[in-house]
Amino acid sequence: MLGGMRFSYAEAMTDPSYYLPLAQAAEAAGYASFTVADSLVYPRESDATYPYTADGSREFLEDKSFIEPFSLIAAMGAVTSKIRFTPFVLKLAVRPPVLVAKQASSVAFLTGNRLALGVGLSPWPEDFAVMGVPWERRGRRMDEAIEIVRGLTAGGYFEYHGEFFDLPPVKMSPVPTEPIPILIGGHSEAALRRAARLGDGWMHGGGDPAELDALLTRLAELRAAEGTADRPFEIHVISPEAYSVDGVKRLADKGVTDVIVGFRNPYVKGPDTQPLAKKIEHLERFAESVIAKVNP
Known part of the structure; x- marks a missing residue:
């Protein structure tokens, strides 16, 4: 159904003072959600490569501003009423899951269920090191973290006894009145399988557009294999096709x-020089030329 397509506005690594007016402008223009980037620290030295740039370069990240996602979402939520916020993606594997559950439940409560929790692994070994978390077995650790976040944010007593985490029966208050959707990011086989098994959706990280169809096909196969193909599932995608009505129709059909x-x-070195007024002009123009025609 074409009319059901939702549009997320992405802006990151810009002047932090722009975020609140951008959230208001995106809401007014008809965007369903606003993605929020996550970055903890920038290491002076690193052997790691960035998975979503063609050459693996990470230098574009240096001196870029990243507000902690839950803090930023709470601030944007306070000046809006309808638009949803989606970390894209929160580096869950390096964070204590009980603390993430508390942050997520608080923000979802404060915003009236307007949080969709995008989560992923960090590609940076340095993130694990500075947070005191082992790099090894990070995927299984994240699986347990997802289960803990889901369990604690649901309300009521929850206990967990895993390989990495052990919780006696505990509960949190307040919790939101609706479950927090947990969306899994990543393109690896393990990430797709995790999304199929544990997620309420999958977040595509961009890259070569030609690879998207194969990722969507594999995701569908894994959901069928895991027995989860019939449950509600969000698929968030970055694609050149999103910028035309016909392209959106093709994506909806997939x-x-x-x-x-x-x-x-955003993957360029140096500061973002685009003024706030220009950003608002761009998002409004797209809303008029595409969103209004897809969702009249």
């Missing part, structure tokens, strides 16, 4: 539920 759009390339 099962995509949400398209993520941005109007500048």
